[in-house]
Amino acid sequence: MKKTVGWLALLAFTVVARAQDIKIPPDVERLSAKAKETVEVTMDGPMLRWASKFLSADDPEEKKCAQLVANLKGIYVRSFEFDDENAYTPAEVDALRSQMRGPGWSRVVGVRSQNQDNVDVFFKLENDKMAGIVVIAAEPKELTFVSIVGPLDVDQLADLGGEFGIPKLDAKSLSKTQKGDHK
């Protein structure tokens, strides 16, 4: 009996520990009911490893992608596209942002514009190394949440630069972006 309780406690701890990496509030998950189009991608470590096996080594883009994914622990994407504006509330976006208020997280980009194109980029640092990145893009008819968990460094991100339209990020641009926090 004690053993069973122990195992259950361990299982619960594992679930909570994993959930700490990525926890999408239920309100946000419910947005898919209102959305015209929803993209949900949930890929944890083993799934990433498995999916990356199917990336072609002959294709240079896919090869780079496989190298990047090899060190990642998870990729989580929620993207909702709505017919009308104001389909989501600022509170729902704040609930997402609040996930990154914990220790280790730092906001490197925070853009607030009058036409409601708001973008936040958060980096998680562990021992001065990138351990994750979260992007929250709140546009009038679209809300996107991207979380990439794992040991990422700027070079790896820069390698992704030309691939799939991901921009190159360098230390200089990051320092500028912090200054350019536009609210």
Next chain:
Amino acid sequence: MNFDKDTNRMEEALKNAFRRREAPEGFADRVLSRVTERSSDKPMVLRHQSWLRLFSQPLVRWAAATGVCAALVAGGIYYRNVQREHAEGEAAKQQLVLALRIAGSKLQLAKSKVQQVNADHIPADQTESQEEKE
């Protein structure tokens, strides 16, 4: 008299028949080669017969048929599993690429916004510094 004549003829015929004749040239070689050919064929035929004789028993026939069917079914299941796994893998790869595309496009959006903000600030900074100089 006639009887004597007949016996003489018969004797002549027998003598002719049993007269020693030389064998045609190469006869012995031909005979030997045929003998060796037959001796090498015979065990193979026997071996085939003994192997096939196993299938004369109905139980063995059924067992063999069942084995072949099981192998075919197992092969089919394995092939189907491989195909399904491949399809699932391709779908997972597409998801991964989609996730990276979305992440990339949103990072691009963030970068363009920041560049826009920086571009808006630079002229203002320059004018401020010019005013200070004056």
